[in-house]
Amino acid sequence: MIAEQKVLDKGFVRLLEVMGDDLSIVQAARVSYGQGAKGDDKDKKLIRYLYTHKHTSPFEMVEFKFHVRCPIFVARQWIRHRTWNYNEYSMRYSDAISDYYVPATWRKQDVKNKQGSTDPLSAEVNEELREKYRRQCDEAFKLYDELIRDGIAREMARFVVPVGTYTEFYGKIDLGNLLKFLMLRDDPHAQWEIQVYARAIKELVQPHVPWTMEIYDELRQNSAQSA
Amino acid sequence: MIAEQKVLDKGFVRLLEVMGDDLSIVQAARVSYGQGAKGDDKDKKLIRYLYTHKHTSPFEMVEFKFHVRCPIFVARQWIRHRTWNYNEYSMRYSDAISDYYVPATWRKQDVKNKQGSTDPLSAEVNEELREKYRRQCDEAFKLYDELIRDGIAREMARFVVPVGTYTEFYGKIDLGNLLKFLMLRDDPHAQWEIQVYARAIKELVQPHVPWTMEIYDELRQNSAQSA
Amino acid sequence: MIAEQKVLDKGFVRLLEVMGDDLSIVQAARVSYGQGAKGDDKDKKLIRYLYTHKHTSPFEMVEFKFHVRCPIFVARQWIRHRTWNYNEYSMRYSDAISDYYVPATWRKQDVKNKQGSTDPLSAEVNEELREKYRRQCDEAFKLYDELIRDGIAREMARFVVPVGTYTEFYGKIDLGNLLKFLMLRDDPHAQWEIQVYARAIKELVQPHVPWTMEIYDELRQNSAQSA
Amino acid sequence: MIAEQKVLDKGFVRLLEVMGDDLSIVQAARVSYGQGAKGDDKDKKLIRYLYTHKHTSPFEMVEFKFHVRCPIFVARQWIRHRTWNYNEYSMRYSDAISDYYVPATWRKQDVKNKQGSTDPLSAEVNEELREKYRRQCDEAFKLYDELIRDGIAREMARFVVPVGTYTEFYGKIDLGNLLKFLMLRDDPHAQWEIQVYARAIKELVQPHVPWTMEIYDELRQNSAQSA
Numbered sequence: 001m002i003a004e005q006k007v008l009d010k011g012f013v014r015l016l017e018v019m020g021d022d023l024s025i026v027q028a029a030r031v032s033y034g035q036g037a038k039g040d041d042k043d044k045k046l047i048r049y050l051y052t053h054k055h056t057s058p059f060e061m062v063e064f065k066f067h068v069r070c071p072i073f074v075a076r077q078w079i080r081h082r083t084w085n086y087n088e089y090s091m092r093y094s095d096a097i098s099d100y101y102v103p104a105t106w107r108k109q110d111v112k113n114k115q116g117s118t119d120p121l122s123a124e125v126n127e128e129l130r131e132k133y134r135r136q137c138d139e140a141f142k143l144y145d146e147l148i149r150d151g152i153a154r155e156m157a158r159f160v161v162p163v164g165t166y167t168e169f170y171g172k173i174d175l176g177n178l179l180k181f182l183m184l185r186d187d188p189h190a191q192w193e194i195q196v197y198a199r200a201i202k203e204l205v206q207p208h209v210p211w212t213m214e215i216y217d218e219l220r221q222n223s224a225q226s227a
Numbered sequence: 228m229i230a231e232q233k234v235l236d237k238g239f240v241r242l243l244e245v246m247g248d249d250l251s252i253v254q255a256a257r258v259s260y261g262q263g264a265k266g267d268d269k270d271k272k273l274i275r276y277l278y279t280h281k282h283t284s285p286f287e288m289v290e291f292k293f294h295v296r297c298p299i300f301v302a303r304q305w306i307r308h309r310t311w312n313y314n315e316y317s318m319r320y321s322d323a324i325s326d327y328y329v330p331a332t333w334r335k336q337d338v339k340n341k342q343g344s345t346d347p348l349s350a351e352v353n354e355e356l357r358e359k360y361r362r363q364c365d366e367a368f369k370l371y372d373e374l375i376r377d378g379i380a381r382e383m384a385r386f387v388v389p390v391g392t393y394t395e396f397y398g399k400i401d402l403g404n405l406l407k408f409l410m411l412r413d414d415p416h417a418q419w420e421i422q423v424y425a426r427a428i429k430e431l432v433q434p435h436v437p438w439t440m441e442i443y444d445e446l447r448q449n450s451a452q453s454a
Numbered sequence: 455m456i457a458e459q460k461v462l463d464k465g466f467v468r469l470l471e472v473m474g475d476d477l478s479i480v481q482a483a484r485v486s487y488g489q490g491a492k493g494d495d496k497d498k499k500l501i502r503y504l505y506t507h508k509h510t511s512p513f514e515m516v517e518f519k520f521h522v523r524c525p526i527f528v529a530r531q532w533i534r535h536r537t538w539n540y541n542e543y544s545m546r547y548s549d550a551i552s553d554y555y556v557p558a559t560w561r562k563q564d565v566k567n568k569q570g571s572t573d574p575l576s577a578e579v580n581e582e583l584r585e586k587y588r589r590q591c592d593e594a595f596k597l598y599d600e601l602i603r604d605g606i607a608r609e610m611a612r613f614v615v616p617v618g619t620y621t622e623f624y625g626k627i628d629l630g631n632l633l634k635f636l637m638l639r640d641d642p643h644a645q646w647e648i649q650v651y652a653r654a655i656k657e658l659v660q661p662h663v664p665w666t667m668e669i670y671d672e673l674r675q676n677s678a679q680s681a
Numbered sequence: 682m683i684a685e686q687k688v689l690d691k692g693f694v695r696l697l698e699v700m701g702d703d704l705s706i707v708q709a710a711r712v713s714y715g716q717g718a719k720g721d722d723k724d725k726k727l728i729r730y731l732y733t734h735k736h737t738s739p740f741e742m743v744e745f746k747f748h749v750r751c752p753i754f755v756a757r758q759w760i761r762h763r764t765w766n767y768n769e770y771s772m773r774y775s776d777a778i779s780d781y782y783v784p785a786t787w788r789k790q791d792v793k794n795k796q797g798s799t800d801p802l803s804a805e806v807n808e809e810l811r812e813k814y815r816r817q818c819d820e821a822f823k824l825y826d827e828l829i830r831d832g833i834a835r836e837m838a839r840f841v842v843p844v845g846t847y848t849e850f851y852g853k854i855d856l857g858n859l860l861k862f863l864m865l866r867d868d869p870h871a872q873w874e875i876q877v878y879a880r881a882i883k884e885l886v887q888p889h890v891p892w893t894m895e896i897y898d899e900l901r902q903n904s905a906q907s908a
Contacts, residue, residue, distance in 0.1 A: 061626055121379075606810070
């Protein structure tokens with residue numbers, strides 16, 4: 001059975017396959033140390049030691065494969081991480097996915113810090129802008145469909161598709177690099193829409209590498225406090 | 228003076244900085260061979276030998292830095308190549324670039340092969356679709372501006388922006404991996420809009436590594452004939 | 455049960471874990487194509503199409519983890535391939551492995567081509583050189599042991615260890631990059647001692663991705679003929 | 682003129698080529714921010730902000746190329762860093778470099794911590810072990826030369842060469858990944874023999890990116906204090 005987390009209004013992350021667990025990290029590290037397995041507490045301590053001393057290579061011995069459905073602007077932030085393997089849905093070979101992300105709440109621009117902010121709009125204005133946004137996106141897909149009907153190549157018809165449109169990809173990554181991804185994206189500086197994907201991933205991998213995620217969460221909090 | 232190639236209707240590639248030339252490849256290979264420099268013909272032959280025998284590491288000793296302006300859908304294909312270093316213009320920190328790509332000619336979908344095709348539309352239909360496309364994109368940017376004026380965070384206002392919109396990035400890559408990029412993107416299977424960027428890059432690097440590009444062009448043609 | 459291949463006089467490759475198979479490649483490619491699964495022949499044809507057109511990303515969705523025991527000079531060639539994840543046995547943390555590789559037959563230097571050659575030595579000279587080599591290596595390990603007994607740090611005592619000494623590592627890699635590794639190392643230009651490791655790996659992965667390896671073998675032979 | 686640092690008894694690091702400086706980082710970051718250049722203090726502050734917030738991509742826009750001569754055991758630790766481009770001297774194509782590293786002082790094994798330690802040997806024992814070590818290495822090279830004279834392939838004759846032998850390589854890396862390399866190797870947990878190479882590199886790059894190295898040094902010290 002595939003574990004799935006729903007994310008945003010129409011997205012998801014599915015954990016398709018897993019190679020290894022916390023003990024794979026210990027086992028890989030012990031190739032370096034040339035020693036056999038030990039009791040549980042020592043293994044957990046070793047994971048903590050490796051992680052805090054940036055001995056990241058043993059964490060690379062655990063691998064996860066996900067199926068992700070997210071808006072294009074999230075995929076664009078994601079795919080900047082070059083340590084994943086990716087296969088993305090192609091709008092050259094197939095029709096665009098006509099679902100687009102509709103935010104429940106528009107966030108206001110933070111004036112101090114140039115990224116997103118949280119001062120709320122009135123419920124009325126919020127709803128009015130959502131309606132305008134939906135109309136605009138629907139018009140975009142109407143033109144997309146018209147271009148397709150006129151026989152225009154898919155790779156060109158897609159020019160009108162908004163970056164809020166959903167895309168899908170398979171993404172595979174080792175645990176060492178996943179932790180770096182999470183440190184950057186499960187972080188209040190990241191755009192909220194990718195934070196929720198990062199947290200979905202955390203939920204999905206936690207049962208497979210509980211010791212590692214416990215240490216990650218602890219260091220995550222320390223780094224948040226010192227920031 | 229910075230070399231520049233204009234690409235598409237409003238794009239460009241600028242070659243900002245270069246490290247090394249054909250002789251850097253020879254010099255790096257000779258660390259392996261432990262020998263001093265030779266006459267020109269032998270150096271050129273060595274480059275050919277290295278390239279055809281997939282000894283790619285000496286080509287990694289030459290580095291190029293570009294400034295690229297291209298539509299988002301081109302940037303998305305580009306950034307799948309994980310051997311580049313990238314810094315992209317961010318619509319979180321700055322307003323979206325309001326220029327979008329308007330194709331001179333819409334290509335029709337090829338029925339056999341699922342990618343783009345070349346059967347022409349009538350000039351009239353072509354122009355009509357361009358007009359509809361421009362109106363749709365203009366509407367998208369009108370809503371974008373309205374969202375910005377209403378104080379919505381840039382990172383959200385961009386949801387409406389079409390993937391035909393221009394973006395900019397700095398991209399840095401070594402010659403060995405650039406040749407792999409070119410083999411895939413300076414290729415009739417690639418979307419035409421990225422092919423023209425690949426060819427602009429070829430023009431820009433050719434004066435710096437003329438021997439390498441001569442061998443590349445030759446093998447490029449052989450591989451095209453055998454495909 | 456872990457599959458193992460013995461290699462050289464005291465080495466091995468063990469396949470520890472596998473994620474995915476030929477169908478994972480098809481499934482990943484179909485995310486791009488946005489289509490469901492098909493009959494066997496079409497799937498096999500798709501794998502051939504992807505491989506010959508250098509659409510390598512779907513092959514990255516299959517992952518293998520190996521335990522390797524090989525001489526240091528083989529490990530040094532291997533670890534130049536930067537697409538593997540590695541954990542190597544450390545002579546800083548543990549005593550050097552005191553096994554070293556003794557070649558059955560010394561190969562003579564090829565004068566034309568600067569790499570190894572195959573003109574045989576007489577059986578007598580061959581045996582005499584093996585004996586001298588063994589004595590030299592045994593002396594090296596005798597001094598190593600003496601340094602250790604004198605309390606010298608392992609990280610320094612190892613300075614005397616010959617590069618023919620065995621080391622061990624865990625190595626993890628995706629199938630796409632494994633095929634590139636094999637193209638370079640399962641090749642007559644590679645040193646014979648790494649070729650046999652490459653062939654051991656081929657034997658181990660073949661049952662998991664038989665279609666892919668069939669296509670690889672075919673293209674491997676074509677490329678050998680055209681070289 | 683090429684800057685050079687002598688390292689260990691017969692090694693060196695030479696800085697061969699440089700692309701960019703501190704301002705290249707600012708310029709690359711400003712593509713993201715879409716803003717023009719500012720006064721010096723603001724630029725320096727931006728570099729600090731980027732570095733402390735792990736916005737590493739602008740640092741990837743600066744590139745350095747080195748020529749390194751170091752013992753094989755140092756090269757083996759170095760080449761585990763997969764973000765460098767390497768071309769190493771090959772003992773398949775050329776005779777082994779017959780220089781080997783002779784430590785001035787043997788360090789003793791630390792019993793608590795399994796890595797190297799600093800309790801001194803007596804000057805006499807130290808000298809005696811150096812002499813034995815030199816004799817052993819000289820014997821190894823004598824046999825190497827004999828194998829070569831007997832026409833044995835270089836790729837095999839090298840089996841006897843000790844890992845303390847010098848090798849040479851060209852190494853190219855961007856500043857972002859160089860800083861990660863330095864954080865791990867310019868560190869008291871690293872073997873002393875690679876620490877001195879890391880410090881040589883710091884000296885060589887400092888004049889090119891003084892602001893970045895100032896921030897690096899500061900964070901380096903903080904991280905040392907909290908470890």
